[in-house]
Amino acid sequence: MIIQKTENSRISAFDPNNFSFGNTFIDHMIICEYDNGKWGDVKLVPYGPLMFTPAMMGVNYGQACFEGMKAYKDKDGQVFLFRPEKNFERINKSAKRLAMPQVTEEMFLDGLKALVDIDRDWIPQGEGMSLYIRPLIFATEEALKARVSNKYMFAIVATPAKSYYTEPVSVKISDHYSRAANGGVGFAKAAGNYAASFYPTQLAIEEGYEQIIWTDDATHEYFEESGTMNVFVRINDTIYTPPTSEKILDGVTRDSFIQLAKKRGIEVKIEPIKVKDVIEAQKNGSLKEVWGVGTAVVTTVFQALGYNGEKLQLPRLSEEESYAESLKRDLVNIQSNLSEDPFGWRVQVDHVLETA
Amino acid sequence: MIIQKTENSRISAFDPNNFSFGNTFIDHMIICEYDNGKWGDVKLVPYGPLMFTPAMMGVNYGQACFEGMKAYKDKDGQVFLFRPEKNFERINKSAKRLAMPQVTEEMFLDGLKALVDIDRDWIPQGEGMSLYIRPLIFATEEALKARVSNKYMFAIVATPAKSYYTEPVSVKISDHYSRAANGGVGFAKAAGNYAASFYPTQLAIEEGYEQIIWTDDATHEYFEESGTMNVFVRINDTIYTPPTSEKILDGVTRDSFIQLAKKRGIEVKIEPIKVKDVIEAQKNGSLKEVWGVGTAVVTTVFQALGYNGEKLQLPRLSEEESYAESLKRDLVNIQSNLSEDPFGWRVQVDHVLETA
Known part of the structure; x- marks a missing residue:
């Protein structure tokens, strides 16, 4: 060097x-x-x-x-x-x-x-x-x-x-725009993926939302990602997140959340999430949380989902009740050396150049 | 200025x-x-x-x-x-x-x-x-x-x-990769669209093709574009090209070819092109030509289509018989001021700065 x-x-x-x-x-x-x-x-x-x-x-x-x-x-x-x-x-x-x-x-x-x-x-x-x-x-x-x-x-x-600290945000479930094609570059952190997401996001903001939950481009029936983050859904006490694919980024925070949830004994199902199941769960009260995860903000909690012109409210859980908040705390504590590192995730940066 | x-x-x-x-x-x-x-x-x-x-x-x-x-x-x-x-x-x-x-x-x-x-x-x-x-x-x-x-x-x-002069090339009809999503940026000349196309093209080249005919990402049943060009198909004496959409570039050469073909009295159908109809036409001998058009090369004529592991040959027409070549000639003549300009397409660049 x-x-x-x-x-x-x-x-x-x-x-x-x-x-x-x-x-x-x-x-x-x-x-x-x-x-x-x-x-x-x-x-x-x-x-x-x-x-x-x-x-x-x-x-x-x-x-x-x-x-x-x-x-x-x-x-x-x-x-x-x-x-x-x-x-x-x-x-x-x-x-x-x-x-x-x-x-x-x-x-x-x-x-x-x-x-x-x-x-x-x-x-x-x-x-x-x-x-x-x-x-x-x-x-x-x-x-x-x-x-x-x-x-x-x-x-x-x-x-x-x-x-x-990010306030809970309202997100629109996309019914027209999409961020990834089958056989495309959605799984990659390709520069072009980000530019393509800005205009649909601006339109969602004009409708009173802060972000978009991206759905599959063919049917808009399945969750893919949220904004520039991976998405998690909690129904009753089970966490769901879509499997990674050629359309979905293999997020480091996503993977860490999955491991931390399992460590806490929370059931995690990595499977396609149907929009209709989430809406149904919201209607019958079993939908507890929906949130996005990524390196920049760790997690953003959603307070409402926009779907078919309706703004569907999500419950506001306390920090203790919230899986999103608990797992974020677990993660931040490991990242900042405030807790043990059972997974061996931290890599210390030695003093080499600074003292030279 | x-x-x-x-x-x-x-x-x-x-x-x-x-x-x-x-x-x-x-x-x-x-x-x-x-x-x-x-x-x-x-x-x-x-x-x-x-x-x-x-x-x-x-x-x-x-x-x-x-x-x-x-x-x-x-x-x-x-x-x-x-x-x-x-x-x-x-x-x-x-x-x-x-x-x-x-x-x-x-x-x-x-x-x-x-x-x-x-x-x-x-x-x-x-x-x-x-x-x-x-x-x-x-x-x-x-x-x-x-x-x-x-x-x-x-x-x-x-x-x-x-x-x-470009030699006729062999093109692979894409059965996995795609260049555009519904609700995406395929119609735009977005930088990211080009980067996304390079790797699939490299794979097609390894299989013995020069380019890819892009198909819809959901079913791969419809033609979209070819390489970085719009695509035309001639069955018997009718020309087909897909309608522009949010997935297909509104090419200037495409539009010019359509107008020039109509002027020649050639029947032009702007409608979705089914892969299976093209393959069928190749089998029964009614498929005369498939070609791409764009500003850079004006037109690239295809000599074979790759589909399902087969390399299906196209007829080699003379310059007089070929619609692709005739329309290219019509277009280049207008562009280069070798013929009349019935559509008012040429814009002369005056001497202003050069003589200053």
Whole structure:
């Protein structure tokens, strides 16, 4: 790894109690370029602009995929990543589906650790605080031909993330728009999947909802995902979530929730969820909770489902009664080193560069 | 429009008889930036790199769409665009679906004409030669949040294009992969649609085909598009093409072929095309031609269809017998000012900047 430390650290201007998530960037970034059929040196460099023309294939043909993950600082200042090997595996699944070169474990995990290590001072401490990390791969060749690019960049950038409590939201069960086709790229964290979801979400917001529960594009009879999250439904005391497929992202938070629920002795059924069964359960009072899970917010609890022009209310459970809240607490405690780590999910980031 | 002419023209190094399509760029480009809810000045500047970080939303969330169009130089050196208003309308349809700001006619058409005017010396002359022009809009805000971007760039870049004769190709009728979902973005020239098509195409190539005929994702019983082109089928002396929809691009070449066919008195049916009807027609000998149309190659004729593991051969017609070739000739003649323009499709590009 080639390391070029910044000579103009911005850390003194960073107030961990008052910053904007998503556009406050840490001092450094990882970059690595692919050309002539192979990846070059991994470089840790100051965060900043690079030179690209508007003919860059990444913005013309959408060969671009990413990961979202976090680093957490415990009360003693120790820094941990959470299940980073899952993100490593998944970025390569996404890359393969988009006909992009896969990255090596060394590029991904060593790059990640070096970046988090050198900029560990940027990780805010305290309940729910973290560093949000964005590894991505995108096509960089300048060419106006609709074909696979010959040049790519792998990069890791990061922004401090706040503890945010999210109010329960209302979600619309999609009856027209969809996010994934059979034989498509729904399972991948493909850049284009996100752009495609914005307009339908805007329409749902105009109708008084905050998010969309995506359903299958052919019949709209089955739940797929919710917003940019995996979705869980609780009927009586059983939790349901759809199986992963070529249309549904294999979420790290989803998988963690499943394991944590089983550990608590909660029955988890991984099976297709029919819209009509959820609506029926709401009508007969057996529908207890519906929520989304993802790295950014961990979980968002839903207070109402929009279906056929009706806004169907969900019960408001206490934190103790709520599986969504209990499992979120279990997860956050492991992530932040506030509890034991029975699954071996935490990966400590050693001091190597920072003390150098 | 702000005009900054290059002081280092590369035109003297450009050999119109020997250049590489797609990565030879003309001297200038158009750029225009969107911020604070509005577009800024349109700028005609030297083609070259701009500054973007890997946190640019265009490569993270795929808000990016484009157009493909051409300028043609006739034997007297006059320069023409072809139906540019169609591309203007379509880029805004794409932008709307991707929750991006629409561009103005002034930005798009005046920018286009200024660019083609100032770099008219880059347009190669001769049969089938042209300048391939790429207008695009992409998100430029630096932010790690899966939401609509607040900043965008509209750009126009261009590359000289050769006359290329394409050999008839074999295409696989897709039985698993798909390019569009119901309620998705298939009708838009969304960047992500192209990336999603590359891997299935690679697999088809491994099976001995050059392209894919995309079918509906739910049943694979209906033709949608072919490669990055609209598809036409001729059974006996009737031409069929699927109606445009939210899954099928409203192609300018498609529309032009339909009008040209009608002018020739050929029967055109715009209706869903069943895979099974095409296969049946191949078996009973009534299937005469299947071809794709698009701006880049005008038309690609298919010599065989892959279906259910079989490679079904198509007849090889002479240029006179072939509707695909006849209509291509009609179209190219209009584009290149070799024939009358009964539809008013040509738009001449005046000398304004070049002589300034």
